[in-house]
Amino acid sequence: MTATSIRGAMQTRPAQCERHGEYESVLLNLGGQRWTGCPHCSAETIEQHQAERDASQAEDLRRLRGQAMFEASGVPRRLQGATLKSYVSDSDEQDAAHRQVCEYAKGLAGHLETGDGLVLMGNMGTGKTHLAVGLIRYATRSLAVPARYVTAPALFSRVRASYGGNGESEAEILDELVAAPLLVIDEIGVGKGSDNELNLTYSLLGQRYDACRPTVIITNLMSEDLRAWLGERVVDRLRETSPVVLFNWESYRGRS
Template sequence: MSSENILSMLGASESKMVNCEIHGQYESTHFVLSNREFWSGCPSCAEEKAERERGEQLRAEQEAYYRKRTQDMLGYACIPPRFADKTFDSYRAETDQQQRYKQKCQAYADEFVENLNQGEGMLMLGDPGTGKTHLAVAVLNEIIRSHGIGGVYTTAARMYRRIKDTYSSREETESQAIAAFTKPSLLVLDEIGVSFGSDAELNYLFDVMNERYEQCLPTIVVSNVQPEEIGKWMGDRVVDRLRECSKMMVFNWESARKGIGRGES
């Protein structure tokens, strides 16, 4: 029912000029409805209130949309539960070098739109337990939450296994499996050096990394091997491309996992 029809049912009896402190004078009408009577308020104030309520509703709908979109992207990112809550705030940077690397990763995430446009990635190499995966996942979490840009986390073994599984499956082709790693705006490729480094795996890796290189899509490579050994596990052609478009950080301090256990028995 329109507002005009509602007002006609209320039984207007008289009107008078009233002053609104904000909008000045307006004509107020006296209405009687059953045992209730009232004078109409400032129409400009009523319209402004309605506009505010429409704006608040729109903002609430937009916030709900972006929350769902963020959750969908986080789910698509395939971050394992153990790493899902890794952020820059939870990274323990106790030494100067750890603080520098944390700052570099934070800056990389903050400037990700520019890094994406330039295809600028990162190489995180060095000893186990030094926080490489933590920082790599923190970057991925940050770009999803702050920039609304999607990405994917995987280990090299999972990537190879998914591509190999297409040979015995009708659900996904090899090209589709490779595309799952070449299409995301950011790929975090962890655990390079854990698998066999066979010719087949090196070929899969080249297909993924070369496509990302040609499309200027950044990759964060995480590995426990030292810089001089990375070619063995990724192939010289891939390493040559990474040198061109990646910043390298070498994590060479003691593992944070040493001395950590469930307590004495």
């Protein structure tokens, strides 16, 4: 007895799927003969492949968007390779600074609500900018949070150029930086700091404070010098929102 029946030109037979039960298998004549499998299983496989393709396209898109966001942050190309992971610490102090910035990165979602920032303070060449860039990379590429990087001298010269009527205004420049969800200002305290520069800094930090947007400040000045440079009112406000991460190991090395 044969289970095979002929229906028109199509040969079929009943078959059993372990998962979906009975189905009708069809004999295919495509180069060789083959009985079709369970149609429900086939549909599932197709759906699964489609889902995998969709997920990988979404992942590609997400990665491209993160990369574009990182490149738009203003981090100079030369520094773009810096990551939180690639920071090398070979002393307890370096390790502590590294850990503090990584902890901050981990809690970034919360800091974006409260506006709490950081002050990276210490000698040149201690990796403050490296960690700040790592933070920006993490924010943009991993969390899709837009972030901006500026140096204070570049900001001041951009604002000075705007006085010459180059098409942008001081207010527009400030608005752009106030709007950034996360802002890193590097090289605070480089140069003497004219009244205009200090007012600009005060205004930028004040507006970001009012908007609860976190700012990371990088400076080579130690506390008292920073207080003298930025003024009491700015430093008091910073103290309220932004713990200091110390990078002062080179000064120890210098003494020994």
